[in-house]
Amino acid sequence: MTWYDIKLITLQKMFAVSGDRIVRDDVTLPYLAAMPYVCNEGLALLYTDERVSPIMFDEYEFRLDEKGAMLLPLYMASQLYKDEDAGLAAIYRNEFEVGREQFLRSGKSNVGAAKVVRLRG
Numbered sequence: 001m002t003w004y005d006i007k008l009i010t011l012q013k014m015f016a017v018s019g020d021r022i023v024r025d026d027v028t029l030p031y032l033a034a035m036p037y038v039c040n041e042g043l044a045l046l047y048t049d050e051r052v053s054p055i056m057f058d059e060y061e062f063r064l065d066e067k068g069a070m071l072l073p074l075y076m077a078s079q080l081y082k083d084e085d086a087g088l089a090a091i092y093r094n095e096f097e098v099g100r101e102q103f104l105r106s107g108k109s110n111v112g113a114a115k116v117v118r119l120r121g
Helices: 003-013 028-045 066-080 086-106
Strands: none
Touching (some): 003 028, 003 066
């Protein structure tokens, strides 16, 4: 999945664009400017060392597998859309957290297949 794909899906979730094209206008520019930083927060929560920068090329291909990359728009929309629609932002964050748990358990993050040890006492 490319950086462009992540940005497009995020904007679609926030109803800032429709269709398959990012339009740079007064509505989308503030969101686009904040996206690298918010994306990096999401990547850190997925325990990956991958990061994006404000000058990242749209064609950049994420190393995360598809399931992990699809979580990023949920996290990004949850953070960027908080002031516009707190209820929808909360739904996106909850979906991200559920997906994140599944992703971390799958062993595809840098945490690998870390096992939780429960001690009985």
